[in-house]
Amino acid sequence: MTARWYVRQVAAFGLPGHDHPIRGCGDGGVLRQPLDPATFGGLVALVRRLRLTGLLQAVVVADALPVTEDQRRRADDLHVSACITALLLERTLLNVVDALERAGVEVLVLKGSAAAHLLYADPTLRMFGDNDLLFRSEQFAEALELLARLGYRRAAVAPRRGFDRRFGKGATLTGASGDELDVHRTLLFGSFGLTIELDELFDSAVTFVVGGRQLRALGPDMGLLHACYHAALGDPEPRLGSLRDVAQRFALGSHDPGSVVQFARRWRAEPVVARAIDLCGQRLGVDIADPVATVLAGHRPSRREQRAIDSYVGANRSHAAKVLASLPYLDGVIDKAAFLGANLVPAAGFIRSRGGRPGPAWLRRGVRSLRHGGAR
Amino acid sequence: MSTWRRDERALWRRSFDRIVILAAERPEPLLLEGTGRVIWDLLEEPRECAELIMMLAEAFRRDAAEVDLETTPFLMELRAAGALAVT
Numbered sequence: 001m002t003a004r005w006y007v008r009q010v011a012a013f014g015l016p017g018h019d020h021p022i023r024g025c026g027d028g029g030v031l032r033q034p035l036d037p038a039t040f041g042g043l044v045a046l047v048r049r050l051r052l053t054g055l056l057q058a059v060v061v062a063d064a065l066p067v068t069e070d071q072r073r074r075a076d077d078l079h080v081s082a083c084i085t086a087l088l089l090e091r092t093l094l095n096v097v098d099a100l101e102r103a104g105v106e107v108l109v110l111k112g113s114a115a116a117h118l119l120y121a122d123p124t125l126r127m128f129g130d131n132d133l134l135f136r137s138e139q140f141a142e143a144l145e146l147l148a149r150l151g152y153r154r155a156a157v158a159p160r161r162g163f164d165r166r167f168g169k170g171a172t173l174t175g176a177s178g179d180e181l182d183v184h185r186t187l188l189f190g191s192f193g194l195t196i197e198l199d200e201l202f203d204s205a206v207t208f209v210v211g212g213r214q215l216r217a218l219g220p221d222m223g224l225l226h227a228c229y230h231a232a233l234g235d236p237e238p239r240l241g242s243l244r245d246v247a248q249r250f251a252l253g254s255h256d257p258g259s260v261v262q263f264a265r266r267w268r269a270e271p272v273v274a275r276a277i278d279l280c281g282q283r284l285g286v287d288i289a290d291p292v293a294t295v296l297a298g299h300r301p302s303r304r305e306q307r308a309i310d311s312y313v314g315a316n317r318s319h320a321a322k323v324l325a326s327l328p329y330l331d332g333v334i335d336k337a338a339f340l341g342a343n344l345v346p347a348a349g350f351i352r353s354r355g356g357r358p359g360p361a362w363l364r365r366g367v368r369s370l371r372h373g374g375a376r
Numbered sequence: 377m378s379t380w381r382r383d384e385r386a387l388w389r390r391s392f393d394r395i396v397i398l399a400a401e402r403p404e405p406l407l408l409e410g411t412g413r414v415i416w417d418l419l420e421e422p423r424e425c426a427e428l429i430m431m432l433a434e435a436f437r438r439d440a441a442e443v444d445l446e447t448t449p450f451l452m453e454l455r456a457a458g459a460l461a462v463t
Binding site for chain 2: 057060061072075076079080083084086087088090091122123124210211212
């Protein structure tokens with residue numbers, strides 16, 4: 001509990017109103033002495049797990065957290081290790097994007113390196129542990145083939161042929177050196193991913209520079225929406241780093257609030273944005289003061305919207321729950337039937353990749369998970 | 377007159393008083409601290425060699441000729457390591 005008190009402050013450090021010295025959890029006054037070894041150890045463990053080493057560095061360098069020489073060295077070593085991971089990932093990113101673009105595949109970088117270079121004057125503040133790429137639906141299969149030739153393997157296959165292009169979120173690939181590459185067609189699986197107008201993600205792309213090369217990323221409006229999706233629905237326990245991305249984007253103010261609200265309404269994403277803003281306040285301690293918050297923060301999810309949200313972060317996050325919650329978000333009977341059919345009777349390879357047994361056992365498993373809940 | 381600059385292909389991050397660099401096509405990262413870190417910071421923009429030496433001499437309060445003798449080989453090492461480029 002104590003380490004969580006401090007890591008929350010680290011995660012918010014540098015945001016408007018949050019550049020003050022770290023406060024102690026006892027009386028809430030400014031810390032005058034370094035943390036005791038157990039508490040600092042707990043903080044460091046959390047910072048490492050949540051990839052907040054850059055922000056911890058910022059806190060210490062700004063003298064906002066008193067530290068012993070040993071504690072400073074630990075924080076430094078931890079951050080150097082995180083930096084090396086990020087740099088190796090950026091090298092991989094450059095090689096992969098180069099190969100894709102030479103083959104005529106359009107690609108946007110999501111989160112990770114894009115967030116580091118676009119949201120911060122010093123990219124060291126934003127660490128990351130994998131690369132995420134976004135492709136156009138019509139190029140998704142081609143991108144996967146090319147990545148396979150580069151040595152990337154996909155663990156979980158699509159439920160059926162054509163599912164990726166029509167409904168899929170994407171896939172997680174593993175490279176020959178063990179690096180993880182998340183490839184996306186939309187921003188998330190199911191309900192809220194199905195309503196995104198995907199071409200719009202590419203319309204407003206911006207560029208950033210890594211190693212002398214230009215890479216492309218989501219524009220400010222799309223980037224903010226994506227950050228909200230990820231923070232609100234990406235993990236049952238919202239990650240502080242994801243919330244920091246939302247708060248950082250709002251603080252930067254590069255987005256057009258009217259445009260963000262318009263997209264959120266068109267994509268039926270008002271409850272997602274509202275949840276992200278609410279979580280920034282509750283979990284990060286950062287109140288978002290922005291016209292987007294003024295319009296959307298008070299949004300109360302309908303029963304359908306709450307069921308959709310629960311399928312991502314509620315007690316029952318099973319695949320079956322997501323599939324059912326997604327149906328109202330699909331247009332037309334044909335799409336609903338195709339989506340449902342692919343998930344009720346998927347290919348045997350898909351079932352095995354999810355640890356199941358092909359045949360009636362798969363359906364029984366789905367029914368059980370609907371009744372009794374469970375993780376995805 | 378030679379001009380030194382950071383190799384734009386080098387990827388890098390800062391950690392406290394150290395700079396972590398992953399030069400293009402080098403398998404291992406490079407860690408700069410002390411004088412190496414100061415050189416990296418001074419090369420935020422390209423600098424002629426003489427200017428760089430003068431700035432280092434001023435920063436460390438030392439004779440420019442002595443700094444030149446020590447620094448030039450170090451700059452060549454960083455160039456060989458892919459961190460710096462010279463024109």
